[in-house]
Amino acid sequence: MPEVVNMDALVPAQIAVKAEDVGVAKGRLALTPLLMLAVLAGAFIAMGAVFSTVSVTGAADALPWGVTRVIAGVTFSLGLILVVVAGAELFTGNNLLVMAFVSRKLSARSLLRNWAVVYLGNLIGSVATAGVIFLTAQHEMASGKLGVTMLKIADAKCDLTIVEAFTRGVYCNALVCLAVWLCMSCRTTGEKIAAIVFPITAFVAVGFEHCVANMYFIPVGLFVQHGASPEFWAATGTTADSYAHLSWSAFLLTNLLPVTLGNIVGGAGFVGLVYWIIYRRNSPDKTGATGR
Numbered sequence: 001m002p003e004v005v006n007m008d009a010l011v012p013a014q015i016a017v018k019a020e021d022v023g024v025a026k027g028r029l030a031l032t033p034l035l036m037l038a039v040l041a042g043a044f045i046a047m048g049a050v051f052s053t054v055s056v057t058g059a060a061d062a063l064p065w066g067v068t069r070v071i072a073g074v075t076f077s078l079g080l081i082l083v084v085v086a087g088a089e090l091f092t093g094n095n096l097l098v099m100a101f102v103s104r105k106l107s108a109r110s111l112l113r114n115w116a117v118v119y120l121g122n123l124i125g126s127v128a129t130a131g132v133i134f135l136t137a138q139h140e141m142a143s144g145k146l147g148v149t150m151l152k153i154a155d156a157k158c159d160l161t162i163v164e165a166f167t168r169g170v171y172c173n174a175l176v177c178l179a180v181w182l183c184m185s186c187r188t189t190g191e192k193i194a195a196i197v198f199p200i201t202a203f204v205a206v207g208f209e210h211c212v213a214n215m216y217f218i219p220v221g222l223f224v225q226h227g228a229s230p231e232f233w234a235a236t237g238t239t240a241d242s243y244a245h246l247s248w249s250a251f252l253l254t255n256l257l258p259v260t261l262g263n264i265v266g267g268a269g270f271v272g273l274v275y276w277i278i279y280r281r282n283s284p285d286k287t288g289a290t291g292r
Contacts, residue, residue, distance in 0.1 A: 010185040016099065016279035018184050019272075023100030026089070027110040031117065034089060038121020041088035045122070046129035046216035048079025050138075052204065053217075057142055057149045066205070073201030079213070080176070080196050084183050091119045091212060092173045093180040095267030099276045103283075119260075126215030134223035144236040147224050154221020155243040157214055158250035162258045165209055169262020170270065172208030175199040176263075177271040211260040218251040 010018065029037075055075040059068045083090045094114060100106035139147025160168070182195035203210070224232075225240045233239055 009187065009191070012185075012275070013279045015181060015184045016275055019096055019181070019275070020100045020103055020105055020280065022184070023097040024105050026094060026097060027100065027106040027114050029089075029114070034114065034117050035121045037087065037089040038091075038118040039125040039128075040086075041083050041090040041118070042122035042125020042127075042212060042215060043129045044082035044086070044088055044125075045079035045090065045210075045212045046126045046133075047082065048076045049213050049216045050129075050133060051078050052076035053149055053153065054138075054146065057146045069205040069207075070201060073204030074197065076204045076213070077197045077200040080179060080200050081193055084180070084192055084196060085189055089114075089118045089121065091115060091122050092176045092210060092263050092267055094118055095173060095264055096177055096180060096272045098268040098272040099280065102273065102276055103280055122212045123215050126212055127219045130216050130220035130223060133220055134227060139224045139228060140232055140235075144232050147228060147232060148236050148238065150217075150221050150224050151238075151243050151246070154218045154225075154251075155246045157209070157218055157255050158247065159245040160209070160255060162254065165255050165258040166262040168207065168209040169211065169259035170266035172203045172210045172259075173263035173266035174270045175203040175208065176210065177267040181271060181275070209255070209259040209262070211256060211263050214251075214255055214259060218246070218255060221246055222248060222251065 052072045052075045056068050056072045059071060063071075080090070080093075082088070083093070097106060097111055097114060101108065101111045139150055141147075176199065179196045179199035182199070183192045186192045186195055221243070225243055225246055228240075
């Protein structure tokens with residue numbers, strides 16, 4: 001008899017079991033593939049950011065603000081689509097590994113190892129992509145308008161208060177992890193893409209903060225600020241000093257640190273732990289320790 005293939009989406013209780021199993025597998029990845037997959041994820045998210053930046057350049061002059069924000073979100077969705085479908089390790093999505101940890105299937109050491117290696121790899125991939133994009137001179141396109149968009153995005157992110165950066169990070173990764181959660185229910189590539197687009201569009205459109213995306217957005221602005229030619233500044237009618245909030249210290253301390261902490265609270269806490277309590281806390285197999 002031919003094998004029966006179930007094409008129905010997984011229900012939430014089944015997703016919770018799958019999330020734990022995926023967490024265990026990710027926690028056991030060897031260092032080299034884990035780091036390489038993390039670098040890829042950083043580059044993939046950066047490419048979504050590149051696409052998004054291009055899509056909104058000049059749009060504000062012709063479209064309502066909200067429409068422009070939705071366009072930014074739809075195009076940015078490319079990043080997570082590449083991560084999920086092509087395969088990569090993203091720090092924010094991997095916050096869901098907390099489910100395997102609290103079920104005693106993954107040790108604290110394995111959890112923190114995964115997060116640390118993936119965060120580093122994401123940083124390498126994102127910043128490297130920002131550097132290469134600067135070398136392509138994309139900031140000079142559209143008579144320098146694309147570069148001005150890069151600078152404005154980066155400067156605005158560095159102008160956030162610590163509280164703003166943290167809270168925007170919380171809700172951002174709640175939506176990102178919900179997108180990953182929805183993908184775990186899907187059977188086909190098309191379903192996964194559809195599941196990704198709306199949560200990711202939402203977080204970008206409303207201005208929430210994603211640490212890995214900011215590893216591209218802010219460095220590329222800094223590269224333009226410090227490396228653009230005099231011709232660029234003359235063509236755009238602006239100066240590097242016009243973006244006073246933009247600096248490496250502001251990137252790391254004012255934005256990246258609180259956004260990362262917010263992302264952990266939103267992803268691991270608001271999604272991972274909440275769904276674990278609902279579906280797995282009283283499960284008879286939750287103490288089947290395989291990672292401790």
